[in-house]
Amino acid sequence: MSFVGRLASQSSIIFASRLAGAGLTFIVQALIARAWGAAILADYMLAIAAVNLIACFMPLGFQTIGTYFVAEYAAKRETGKLVAFIKRAYAHVAICFGVVLVLALLGQGALHLPIVILACATAVNYISGAVLVGLKRPYAGYFADSLFRPMMVVATFLVCLTFIEQPTEGFTTLLWAIAFGFLAIAALQFAYVLAILRKLPIALEPSQPETRRWWRFALPWVIIGLATDFFFDIDLLLLSTQLSKEDLAIFGVVSRIFVLVSFGVAAVYAVILPEIFEREANADRAGFLRKVGEANLAASLAALVMLVGVIIFGPLALSIFGEGFGAGLWPLVLLSLALLVRSLLGPAAMVLSIYDHPWASIPAVIIGLSALVLGNLALVPAYGLVGAAVSACLAISLWSLVLWLIAWRVAKVDVSIRQYFAR
Template identity: 25%
Template sequence: MPLARRFDTIWFGSDEAAKAQRMSLVAFAIRVGSAGLAFLSQVVMARWTGSHEYGIYVFVWTAVLMLSDFSCLGFSTVVIRFLPQYVKDGDIDRLRGLLLGSRLFSLLFSSVFAAIAIAAVWLLREQMEAYYRVPFILIFTSIPMVALGGVLEGAARAQSWPVRALAPTYIIRPLMVLGYMATAHALGYEANAITAVISAVLATYTTTILQLLVMTHDLDGMFPGGPRRTEYGVWIKYAVPVLLVESFFVLLTNADIMMVGIYLPPSDVAVYFATVKTLALVHFVFFAVRAGVAPQFASLAGAKDREALRSFARRSANWTFFPSLAMALAVLAGGHLLLSMFGAEFSEGYPLLFILVIGVVLRSGVGPAESLLNMTGHQNICAGIFGAALAINIALNLMLIPTYGLLGAAYASAIAIGTEALLLVLVVYRRVGVLMFVLAPQLKEPAA
């Protein structure tokens, strides 16, 4: 049977395409489970706390996820970039140095970053709403663990271990948040934003420590102890532009939530976040494919097999677009029902889905183009693309939210993401030589 043979090729193949597809399939399965789990956990949290308290919780949690990308200084991507290269070159001394150095550096840097963030909240406490002060201080204590978890995820992705990479963050942590929240509820604590934040902090520490123990055991078994060689200068030189790319990407995908939180009350933040979380059922396709292909981009780029890299990159766009389109249609069809699960007031977010989904589908059509640019040495211009899209997003939010409220935030997000997709298509074609858009014909490589 052709389908069975295709599955065997993917599951047991040893070439780069098979490895990437295998990683993407497992990542996709985890993302499917995690998307459903995250959605249901957010429904439970919203039902327990109410829209006002839930809005406070998701606002501060979004802030910590955004800051955590800065706090590890891009070392989660450094591991993905250099670990496959060191393995391929047999450079075990540098590999050992990278595995230990990336963890220590991210933990130290993120701890300092967290202390600065907490101090900033204290100094600016009179300028923010009283109900945000304690939740912000509490949630910022989790920054070091989120940063370390990102580095551990990067190491697992570099080894093509999708379960070790994705399960802690996307399966185990949400379950633990619910578990801690349910325990607090059973012990008689009030179901409010502070209880939810404490549950999230405890879940983050528990998950990251468990992930660290598992990854240390597995990697020590593959690469026994010995001399270590660190190259912080090389790593940081690569990390800083990539940090800008990753940070701009995270800011771009969350800026609308933060802007809504600045301009509108927590109940509106809750509605907008629930709408975005519903749309995450579409997003996970893109993230699953990106998790699978980034190490293969790095490997092909290191081998200098330009034609194979271009062919593989173009195929990756197909892997993101068609599943994303199918999921988008399904979410639009059932969106009203899905939002009503959060509570009756959340149904007002349904019209926003039709606006937001346009940007998501357009973005899926260019595939993991930013990963291709990062892994082929074009991280600087990639950072510029995300910076431009972020600037457009913030400017449009500033103009539209005060007048149009949540609709303004949705329009700003869709336009910014569409602009980002267009810029990525143009730059990837000029720099890598592949027209990375699913509906476009294959063109010849442009002249240098």
């Protein structure tokens, strides 16, 4: 099978698992609302939001750079540095877990404990997933979070619904049950990481940890990750004072569908990352550029397929949430166009990190978020929901364009799809 064909195959499987997991998550949320009421659903969503925020903090940014350094050290056979990095990443989670646990015990007590346990398990999954992707095990890296955890939540909810009558008691039991369920999944994934590491060649001499280099990469990626992973959370907060609750709900659903669709493109890069890192680590410039071009082609084709899929199946997907949500079709199409633009311009932030310029991405982040704020102020009052989508589309496109220009000027690399046709 050709490299592009393998990319398409592996990324399709990863995306399918993500799609299935997202579907299960939506089902659980709908069932909670129907069985226990909207108030309990709100509490559940707030708890999960708190878990996600705490979990993103616990690794101190090392989850965002894990794939890069693991792939680099594995390619260079620097087992000592590889093990040192992994130990440091998990140590961050352990230390932060202790701090957050003490704060929870000093707070209101029992209700906070399952949230802390959930956050710890999620943070461990983040680290383990990044390590496994870097070691060329993308399925093991993604399936725990995208598929196994949603399946466990569904099963746990059904058990609680069957045996517990009181909604409040059922909700509390559900939190504790999924906390220990997530912890079990995290432990199994961690055990798999250890099994893979035991198969690596043993370093003959201890390697000096590159602590300063790790932090130089991790700190900017904390900012980049916050702005990218939580882009629509930021946007929803900005729009909360401009859109009606109905339009805000529609935009929230549209943004969640967009994030799911964009994962199909992210899966392509997840498969190719170790290959790109390996070429650069071995000073294979031609091979590096070739892999970047092939990844961009596969990502752009995936984004085009997603755009067509949104146009065809978007109305059906939105109708599941109610009749009024059909107004979100064109905003969803606009956001999908932004995804295509981003794919065509390539993984500039990743390439800047490879060339040891992680901080160079920050100006693009600032410009993109500034464009989002200004776009909302200019377009939303006049055009409402569509204006919000246009603003987000322009911000994402401008952000991607500026990143491409920075990579071209700073790293002297054209990371766009033109790289594929320039071979």
